[in-house]
Amino acid sequence: MKTLYRKRENTCSWNFLLKQMSLYIGFYFMLGCTGIPDEKSIESDISSKPNVLIILADDLGYGDLGAYNEQSLVPTPNLDTLALQGVKFVNAYCPIAVCSPSRYALMTGTYPWRSWNVSGVMRNYERSMMAPGQLTLPAMFKASGYTTAGFGKWHLGASFPTTDGKKPIGHGKFYDPDNGANIDLTGAVHDGPIDHGFEQWLGFSCASECWVLKDKTIIGAMQHDYYTVEKHPQAGKIKQIPMDSYLPMITKASQNFLKEKASKKGKPFFLYYAPYVPHVPLAVSKSFLGRTPAGAYGDYVHELDFYIGELLHTLDSLKLSDNTVVLFASDNGSAFRTTYQGMNASNAANKLPGHFRDTMGIYKAPASSSLSEKVHSPNGALRGIKSTAWEGGVRSPLIVRWPGHFPKGLTTAALFGMNDVMATLAPLTGYILKGGVTTDGMNLLPVFYGKGTKSRKSIVVQSGNNIYGLRNEKWKYIEMPLKEGGTYDELYNLEEDPSENHNLATVYPERLEQMKKELEQILQGQSTTVKTN
Structure with a gap:
């Protein structure tokens, strides 16, 4: 796929967000003279049941994309183009600053502290965060006649079979040297993606568990530098999947799903594409290493953008784009305050060396003679990083596109949360939610059309440690x-x-x-x- 890279000036300016505020205020005024759909047009769209593709990055910062940060050192031409083709939100929230809870908010329309997992991420082999019978996003699509498929990262719990009838070794931990030694590789995994609305699944439940699932079956294990399944008696016989091949693997599976749907031309589809990128360890493939001045982290974001571009190109080539709603977001802010060439950032234990926290809670790179003059700030001008309740931890880039339906190139200041996704998309599927809302989410579909900029007044945010x-x-x-x-x-x-x-x-x-x-x-x-x- 040919990609045009947009050149950006690298002059330092931490007032970028303030400039955006004034720009989109003026933009709203201009929209009064442009083609925003009226209520009748929206009602017509609601009856059309478009396909839906949700792309959820893992630990991507608000300032990583050129569309959000003119000082970004990372080329993101495909996501920048997506922003020009659709609606860009500048006040969207995860709203939880770590992985599992934010994914729960997306999947259920409910704040995660209403679940049994009040705070923090899921540990190995823990049960599902969803209550029995709780409606989920893929279950809603499935009930509305959609084919549902997910590829990548689940991290919302599942029940693994064991050979001795006991809990999996490593249960409730992030690391155990004997992790998964008693897992029954021939048994079915329950209470995971397939039992919560997905008809197809390829990916892991939790990265630290390592096991990769195809639907309910364990088909391999992630070849992680820190987490391991080597104590399992069959470890040498099961497929080992290198970390740097995981992103292209799930992208290829997603493309194959789209090709299958295009050939059959049957039910509409819901595709959930959830890469484990740019989460640490930074498993950048050799062909992308050194491509950016933002270090391995920047290379990984750039590689993610490339594969998202491949997926979007597949939509185009199959002539599916015009009838597909694309929603892109990140599950929380970046774990890095700054990145730069020569940084040692691929710590496999998920502990980031070379950064410290000052009294104001601002994370910086340490003083070093080897520090490059070019420093990338993944969260842009926002304070804090992943796991904090400051904006750098909880604000997410969010872009939605539906050609010919949602405005093109609109920047909106409307407040939006991941917990609003279910209620917002429900009308497009024909699913009727009680009162049009979920427990903590509301229908903000008019905002996607450039209307209702003040529909949501408030949103709760939460750190990874219960702030x-x-x-x-x-x-x-x-x-x-x-x-x-x-x-x-x-x-x-x-x-x-x-x-x-x-x-x-x-x-x-x-x-x-x-x-x-x-x-x-x-x-x-x-x-x-x-x-x-």
């Missing part, structure tokens, strides 16, 4: 813990201070108390923060 916050219009509140016990408050005006540098908690005490009260009400019961225009 909660609330985004309410332009305001952001976080309840931060103290080392000696107790908490202190942080309040930011994100419209004026997107980098969260100026704590206004003592300046606006009434606003602070209002947001604290609202957050507490949501945490104690059902969401009360969503409202329509």
Whole structure:
């Protein structure tokens, strides 16, 4: 596929987000003279049942894409083009800063702290986060007559069979030297993707478990540098899948699924493409190593963009693009504050060397004579990284495209959460949700059409270690813990201070108390923060 790379100036400017704010305000004014569909057009679309492709990156930063950060050192031509072809959200949230919980929000339309897993990511072999009978995104599509398929990363729990009837060795841990030694490789895996709405699945349940599933069957194991299944008696006989071949493997499987659907021309499809990229360890293939000035991390993001381009090109070549809604997002912010050539970033144990946290919570590269003059900031101007409740941990790039239906090249300031995806897409599938909402998500489909920019007023955000916050219009509140016990408050005006540098908690005490009260009400019961225009 021929790709045109867009040249970007690399002059340093941390005011990029502020510039965007003024740009999309003007853009909305211009839209009054352009072709935004009216209600009748939207009603017609709702009856058409388009295909849906969701692309969920793993630990990709808000500032990695050129479309979001003019200072990015990583070429992302395919995602930048996607943004030009559709609607780009600048206020979209995971809204949880680690993998499993944010995927739960996407799959159920529910905040993860309402599940049994109140905080943090899933550990090895833990049961499903979904309650029995709980509606999921793929189950909704399946019930609406769609063919459903997923490729890549699940990380929402599953039940593995064992040879001794006991729990899998390593259960509840991230690492165990004897991991999975009693797994029954001939048995079926239950309560995983297939039991929660997917008709086809290829990928792992959890990277640290290593096992790769095709539907309910274990077909191989990830050849991870840190996690291992070598103590299993059949480890030498099962297929070992190198980390750097996993991305092309699931891309090829996704392309084959699309080709099959195009040849049969039957039911519409829902395809979930969930690469394990750019999550550490950075398993960059040899052909992409050294391609960017942002180090191995930048190379990995660039490689991800290439394979997303291959997938989108397949949609085009099969003439499926015009009737396919594409939604791209990341499950949380990047784990890196900065990346650069020569960095040692592929730590297999998921612990990042060479970074420290100062008193303001800002992560920086250490002073070093070997540090390149060119430094990439994966989360752009946003403060914090993966696992934090600051914007760098919870704000996600989000792009939606449906040619001829959603506006082309629109940037929207509308507030949107991953927990809104199910309720927003439900009308397009013909599925009727009670009241048009999920537990914590609402139908924001008008926003995809360039309408209803203030449909959602607030959204809860959460760190990986149980720190909660609330985004309410332009305001952001976080309840931060103290080392000696107790908490202190942080309040930011994100419209004026997107980098969260100026704590206004003592300046606006009434606003602070209002947001604290609202957050507490949501945490104690059902969401009360969503409202329509």
